[in-house]
Amino acid sequence: MPENPVRSVLEGKPFRHPLHPMLVHFPIGLFVISLVLDVASYLGRGSHALVLGALYTMCAGVAMGIVAAVPGFVDWTDIRRDHPAKGIGQWHMGLNILVLLIYGISIIARFATTNPRRTDLPLIFTSVIAICVLMVSGYLGGLMVYDDGIGVGRHRRRGRAPVRTIPLTAAGSADGWVSVPGAELMEDPQTLRLSIDGVIVALAKADGAYYAFQEFCTHRYGPLSEGCLKGGQVTCPWHGSLFDLHTGKVQHGPAKTNINVYDVRLVNGKVSIRVPSDDSINAVRRSRVAGATQERDWKTAAEPAPRPARVDRTPDTR
Amino acid sequence: MRPTTPPEFARELTAKAKHLTLKDFLQGKPLGHPLHAFLVHLPMALWPTALAFDILAYVRHDNDLSLTLTAWWCILVGLITATAAIPTGIADWTGIRPGRPARKLGLLHAALNSAVFALFIVNFTLRGLRGPYVPSITRTELLLSAIAVALLFPSAYLGGLLVYDHGIGVARTSKHYWRNVAIAGGARVGED
Numbered sequence: 060m061p062e063n064p065v066r067s068v069l070e071g072k073p074f075r076h077p078l079h080p081m082l083v084h085f086p087i088g089l090f091v092i093s094l095v096l097d098v099a100s101y102l103g104r105g106s107h108a109l110v111l112g113a114l115y116t117m118c119a120g121v122a123m124g125i126v127a128a129v130p131g132f133v134d135w136t137d138i139r140r141d142h143p144a145k146g147i148g149q150w151h152m153g154l155n156i157l158v159l160l161i162y163g164i165s166i167i168a169r170f171a172t173t174n175p176r177r178t179d180l181p182l183i184f185t186s187v188i189a190i191c192v193l194m195v196s197g198y199l200g201g202l203m204v205y206d207d208g209i210g211v212g213r214h215r216r217r218g219r220a221p222v223r224t225i226p227l228t229a230a231g232s233a234d235g236w237v238s239v240p241g242a243e244l245m246e247d248p249q250t251l252r253l254s255i256d257g258v259i260v261a262l263a264k265a266d267g268a269y270y271a272f273q274e275f276c277t278h279r280y281g282p283l284s285e286g287c288l289k290g291g292q293v294t295c296p297w298h299g300s301l302f303d304l305h306t307g308k309v310q311h312g313p314a315k316t317n318i319n320v321y322d323v324r325l326v327n328g329k330v331s332i333r334v335p336s337d338d339s340i341n342a343v344r345r346s347r348v349a350g351a352t353q354e355r356d357w358k359t360a361a362e363p364a365p366r367p368a369r370v371d372r373t374p375d376t377r
Numbered sequence: 378m379r380p381t382t383p384p385e386f387a388r389e390l391t392a393k394a395k396h397l398t399l400k401d402f403l404q405g406k407p408l409g410h411p412l413h414a415f416l417v418h419l420p421m422a423l424w425p426t427a428l429a430f431d432i433l434a435y436v437r438h439d440n441d442l443s444l445t446l447t448a449w450w451c452i453l454v455g456l457i458t459a460t461a462a463i464p465t466g467i468a469d470w471t472g473i474r475p476g477r478p479a480r481k482l483g484l485l486h487a488a489l490n491s492a493v494f495a496l497f498i499v500n501f502t503l504r505g506l507r508g509p510y511v512p513s514i515t516r517t518e519l520l521l522s523a524i525a526v527a528l529l530f531p532s533a534y535l536g537g538l539l540v541y542d543h544g545i546g547v548a549r550t551s552k553h554y555w556r557n558v559a560i561a562g563g564a565r566v567g568e569d
Contacts, residue, residue: 076537084533088422092451099450108512112447116426197418201410204540206551211544258563275559277567279548298544307565313474316567334563 069133070213077210079134080200082127087197089120090162094186097178105176113178114169117162117186124159131155134210139252140223144207147199154196161189208281212296215287218248218265227255235333242269242330250284255334260321262332263288263304269323270304271332277309277316403468404549411546413465419458421533424497427451428522435519440512448522449509452501459494466490469546479543482535489532496525 071077093116100109135148165185172179203209229237237255239262245251248265252274259274261284272293274284281297291304300314307320322333397407405412427448434444470483500521504514539545548555559566 071541074534076534076541080541081534081537084418084421085426086422087418088420089426091419092423092426092447092454095454096447096450106442106446106510108442108446111443112450115430115443116447119426197415198408198410201414205410205414205546205549206554208544208547211541211547214542254562257561259559273559273564274562275555275564275566277565279552280555280559280564280566281544281548296544297547313477314567316565319563319565 066133069130070137071130071210072214075214077134077213078130079127080204080210082123082130083197083200085123086120086127087193089116089123090158090186090190090193093117093120094183094190097183097186100176100178101180101183105174107175110175110178114166117166117169121159121162121166124155124162128152128155137213137220138209139221142207144203144209147203147207148209151196151199151203154192154199158189158193158196161185161192165189208297212281212287212294212299213285215294215296216285217287217289218246218250220285221250221252221261224252224254224259227253229256229334235335236324236331237333238329238331243325243328248288250288252282252284253332255332258334260332260334261293262323262330263293266290269325269330271321271323272302272304272307273319275318276300276302276314277318278312278314283318400468400471403465404472404546405465406550409550411465411469411549413462413469414540414546416458416462416465417533417536420455420462421529423451423455423458424493424522424529425526427455428526431514431519431522434512434514435516438513442510442512445512445514446509448514449501449504452497452504452522456494456497456501459490459497463494472549473545477543479539479545482539482543483545486532486535486539489528489535493525493529493532496521496528500525 067073069078071079071081093113096109096113096116100106100113103109131152135145135152138145138148165182168182168185169178172182204211225239227237227239229235232238239251239253242251242262242264245262245264247267248263250264251262253260253262260271261274261282263270263272263284265288268291270288270291270293272283274282276283276286276295276297278295278298278300281295281300283293283295283302286296287294288304292301292310293304294301295314298313300312301310302308302314302318303310304320307317309315309317321335324331324333393407401407403412405415408415430444430448430451434441434448437444466487470480470487473480473483500518503518503521504511540547556566556569
């Protein structure tokens, strides 16, 4: 499926930079200066010019806020459904709508004011409250970028990113191969995000081949399923670490550690993956951080089967 | 152990504050969000707004004080917040490893911003000499605003590229969270 050009522009792909963060400077700055002008009119000797300036900048802020909302909403639809930023984005959107509503009411109320040289105190307080809400909302928006990397490196991505994590289990399979339903219908390039008994795997189809590898970059754990797939390699969207998908080796940094790659096979048109179950180091690590993950929603949806007990290993062999 | 009572919260905060360096603070680590990106909203929005009001004031020629006064305040608040943003930007830049392409881009961003900052200082001084309550602007002031904003846009774009193309500041404070998620997800991870 060729990418929708309108969507591509709204996501800022031709600019290598999302549009929403470019536009949000304006409502933020305009609402703040509007409050400054209000306060200046109230505290100073009073001036109709300041009262008018506050109204102008406020109207411009609302207009720019509405403009910024469009690419913002498109950015939100691009976030994976089980990603923690999806919920943050909802709060961000709700609070921003609230701010625009407050300012809309404030603008209407300004036409009914009596003193042309000073902004009324209730209107100033309304702006203070709106800016407090805006600060919280802006902070949430910033968290989505700086904590969760939403929009970071997205312009490098080719093809569709995963819309959700697909829970799978190896419990029913005798030989460890897990069939991935629907994988044979994947576009080229496209990536799925799988959870195979809790192991998060990115399954990618690119240049006619299937690759399975760990979802997390080894540098700052960026989502490789949203990376750029090219020539049997994947680039992490966040800081550009490049990994070979046949061996998992780092081609260039900042990452220093190789990623896990998993076996994929295509038999009778069905794609299946094998994730080694005797990965003891990771099993120990996993138990150490049990409960410290966001991946609970879909885990409860499909509880992973208990791993078979290993009897062929004595505990003290290293 | 997570703190549950107010004294525990206070103790944890003071313990954290003791280890906090100036660079950490300027990078916005206690906030969990780069401080530079937070502060630059204001000059980035206010200086183009000042230019818009300048153009209106210049074109309309009707001595509307509300236009020139708004531009005057926009430039002033922009200058104050830009001054605050400078040290935070330097702190972020020093966090980029030498040899990475983002480092050069950061230098260019800083150079352009310095030019913009200087132009608005001159601009504001000229206006200040005439007093803020003058309902007209000169051609020099309009030109200074226009040139500065014409430099500000590419500079801000470079700053955006540092984040969205080079990932500067991304996962700086959340890397421990994502590390735990990665380990729980069976990923191989490097040394912390």
